[in-house]
Amino acid sequence: MADQPRLLEGLDPEQRQAVIAPRGPVCVLAGAGTGKTRTITHRIAHLVQRGLVTPRQILAVTFTARAAGEMRTRLRELGAAGVQAQTFHAAAFRQLRYFWPRVHDAQMWQLTDNKFRLVMQAANRLGLSTEREDVRDLASEIEWSKSSLISPEQYPAAAQQAGRETPILPELIAKAFAGYEKLKSSAQLLDFDDLLLHIAAILEDREDIAEEFRSQYRSFVVDEYQDVNPLQARVLDAWVGNRDDLTVVGDANQTIYSFAGASPKWLINFPRKYPEATVVRLERDYRSTPQVVDLANKVIGAARERPAGTRLKLVGQRPDGPRPDFAEYDDETDEADAIARKIAQLAKRGVPLSEIAILFRVNAQSEVYEKALSDAEIPYQVRGGERFFARAEIRQAMATLRTAIARDTAAEDLPGTVRELLVEVGLTDEPPAGGSARERWESLIALVELAEGLVAAVPDADLRRYVAELDARAEAQHPPTVEGVTLASLHAAKGLEWDAVFLAGLVEGTLPIQHADTDAAVEEERRLLYVGVTRAREHLHLSWALARAGGRRFRRRSRFVYNLVPDGHPAALPSKAKQPQPPARQAATITPQCRVCSSTLVSTMDIKLGRCSDCPSDVDETLLEQLKAWRSERARQLKVPAYVVFTDATLTAIAEQRPADESALVGISGIGAIKIQKFGGDVLALINRVN
Template identity: 50%
Template sequence: MSTEELLAALDDDQRAVAEHLTGPLCVLAGAGTGKTRAITYRIANGVRSGVYNPQTVLAVTFTARAAGEMRSRLRDLGVAGVQARTFHAAALRQLSYFWPTAIGGQVPRIAEHKASLVAEAAGRLGLGADRVAVRDLAGEVEWAKVSLVTTEDYAAKAARTGREGAAGHDLATVARLLSVYEDVKNERGVIDFEDVLLLLVGILLEREDVAAQVRSQYRHFVVDEYQDVSPLQQRLLDLWLGNRRELCVVGDVSQTIYSFTGATPAFLTDFPRRYAGAQVVRLVRDYRSTPQVVDLANRVLARAGRHRSSAAVELVAQRPSSVPVRFETYDDELAEARDVAERIGALQRQGVALSEIAVLYRTNSQSEAIEQALADAGIGYLVRGGERFFSRREVREAILMLRGAVRSSADQPMPEAVRDVLASGGWSPEPPAARGAVRERWESLNSLVNLADDLHATRSADMAGLVAELDERMAAQNAPTVEGVTLASLHAAKGLEWDAVFLVGVSEGLLPISLAEGEDAIAEERRLLYVGITRAREHLQLSFARARTVGGRASRKRSRFLDGVWPDGGDGVHGGRLSRRAAARARTETFAAENPADVELFERLRSWRGEVAKAVSKPAYTVLHDTTLQAIATAKPKDLRQLAVLRGIGATKLEAYGPQVLAVVRGEDVDVQEWLSR
């Protein structure tokens, strides 16, 4: 592929990024606008044109998964040798290399978790600390360290930023805990993850020879998700750069959702001021989502008022128009969960893969009802944040078998060899009928088969190449796609995308969360909703339940972020009742788009219902609701027993209207007056 062919694959804005190879560059990239594509093509263009030596390029991301994806894309473009790592991975690599000469000995062991350290520090201070309190105190320790706040300055600086301590303890008490925490760490001879960056910063500041060596190694820097950098990460980046200006940053202020961890978009918004003459490119063409999804995302963000940054981009949809966004209100969380499961089943029947469907929520505790509803419906699911893919026994065993087959399968096409190897481990061409653990095991193995097919098609990879890819993915925890609905919090969903997304619990107290206090915190909750919306490619539903439990007090109101957006006739009344006409119209349009083969029967049922309603002098929806008519049109029941199991058909309505409904389904002409006179 020539350089011109490479660049021809980009739109004008992406190409502007790829062609700007030297000097400071700030890319303001909206959701779904192809930012990873733009920066990987920029690196590839720099290497192909001879401007970059790939070994001197350092691309920094915020997750191991994103780093792995970037390395994979660069390999697909024929570029090898570029370092794509997280801040922590890059820092740990350098710290491990320079520690023996700069400090002496080996780098101290890194504590996997802070919990035991924080718990011991709290115990020494006589503070009661249960699991939740330890978690909150650990979060405050992390905030102080990534914000470059010392123990002595903590109380004053935390107060200035509106922090009120943690776990019910005031700022002075938390400051004492920070000091004791460091003592506990030193006594155990361990460091934490923040120390990796802090220690490297210290070495680079004190040892000019070390700093010079790092700067000679890395000459060109790229930082993704730049809106999420902390003061500590920015300090390290400044030391890597020295007085040079070879820096490309990419970010979206509208996706700033981690300020509670010390992340700040200030470095992104101030970039043109800090680097005079920096070029700024905006990526606004959204290739991910339909116009319906993009319009909703823009409208939610537009209502942020003065809290919307001038650096925010307004997305322009590039995909064809599709189904409307759904807005649903339910009586309780159980009804919400059951209907979501029902709609997921309908999408699956339409051909949408379960791995392309996600249910997103604000807090992890909301997943319980969804998990139960999906289990009851026989739909597989994966909770993001659960057992890691590469920790599963069947996956570990499969990788060992594949590694052992590298030599023996040299004369066999790789996809065929992988199938033969995994067949001995329980894989079969067709999924097992059984559910539960048996099906989960098969799904894990089948994801390895699919990965092998993809690598063979895109890179002509052999078995050794597959094993190398798996080793790298294991290190980055970049799991292959496993079939099943993804359940995830909005925070955990960032950076991911699906064909269909269900946003549940979009009500006051959940979104924004009741703990969010102050304008800045509320603005971040709005951005969290924006992130959730922009995860959807085509199908999107937002819903909430008026009560938590069945029969509970219906006191919940829809999220304020949807005022003027929710289809309630445009009155903007906070938590106001849905306009029946608007809601019915939206549901009908969606049904027609998603079920074209059933539209004719649905319209005949509506016509019949209208005649019945007129004859009995009642509103049409009291006869049978639109959703019930849609269920009938889809199921096409042949007898009363099949009709009775459909939602909205009780014993009374079955007796009153059942025979007529079946007649309409059969295509017969129904004389309503004659039926009523019987």
């Protein structure tokens, strides 16, 4: 067990305050890069060291197996092995296996490993599409409903109230949801959300079981508390009961999973629920340079409304670094090629490729960057694919290494022995040219590099010690770094960091995303950009392109970028602005202004309409009615809700501004290249007929 001075060594004053806070409610508001994992693991170890609680009486939960594994590793190093650090679902699964037989007098139902098949069956019985993407969308709506504690009967009204863009009519989703639940129950199967629903119900309904559970677990810690959804909050309440020995850690500025039911309200309202709570704010950023930190503060500081729990202002603790760079390009290909060139320059200056990332809003954006990197012969990996230790070549390599242990293979030179053994599964001296063979080689060579790292830390490590390390990493979801640039969505980048980050494709309709039609939705998109910025330690590049590859220049830089570009920077004014252009298009490329009074527009609705809410409307009522009738017909033809075609706000903006051509039409917020291609001709023809 680490002694108390060691546990407090190296902590800043705020971290120390959180660590030594007495048992009871503690809320740690931890900004990006402020050392939250270090703080909470030291707090847990401190409670154990002081004898206030034993390791097995602590339940620490987070949202990913990787984060839980990292927490367990740190706690072992601090002498607090035995603390249950798990994901919500893993903890509930373990508890349910124990209590289910007592409640139901039968073995626990099996956890389904093929939810997709059941959703497909439910859709098929209703005559709905069973295409892979359609079934996946349907499954996502079911998951949102269950995590939000919404039944099939409640779904249509709840979806409308939440403003969800449903893939099909809400009533059909509700029927598919009900059918899925019936199929699952008939087969005596559980899905992951059922784990939480059942354990919450058991603890709520059976006082004897609740007492037994609470006698075991006396102290609770929740990481990433801003990502809690209603179902997880219900489970947490059932765990804690009427006690208050609860430590929560989170940052409302990094709430980016509202689409999945997450809400920061539990974090923000924690001091109200527990008036005696110790509240600590961690604002010293140890990850990023002051230049990156300053930009991050500007991004999040522009938010329209920031509750008290979100008003963290990061203070950079690292030495100065380069200023964040901005760039505008004619099209996506130019943007991707330029990023590839900059990455090559960083690599020449000594930045490892594994410490460079290209981040984007949607996964579909990755292809152009994959091609640019391939053309530049820069290796890369797309995050979100198959996990490292789940890959076929790694499973095969692990089997080979274990067999070598059984043969008592000597390992005087551990890395050399590992390399020699992996030749049996395809490792060559030189990497293949590319494709899947290169990816396989990169994975295998990463195992060799891990052996080299282990020997550097533990000089007498042998093959058995090495395989044990691999097993521990596999359990903790800690794959070794494959040398290559990371391509990832902003959501997938949460919790990660790199020396250099390229935030690409920052255009209206992508960030914020096209369907972000409310102020709340737009602010979540702003938080996504904030998360992206705070992933960078030193080098940060932000860019956007005015067109797709070879397309017309209909795009506009993201509204979030307007006030970030320094005066005098080449990207301060769009290159398109240097050429003559229609007034509506030119107005769209600079900071949005009211077309009536010329005031700067801030709210989502005002930007959509192109005017302040209190400025007079000149809507053409006849045109608006005909636009709504056209939209209803198109929605019926496409079998989608009407707002998927255009929202009411967009139709109102069209009826007010009466655009005469595509350049003017695309100047209306919410209408991008895809909408132009699908509906632009119809809308302009309708406007001409009414005029």
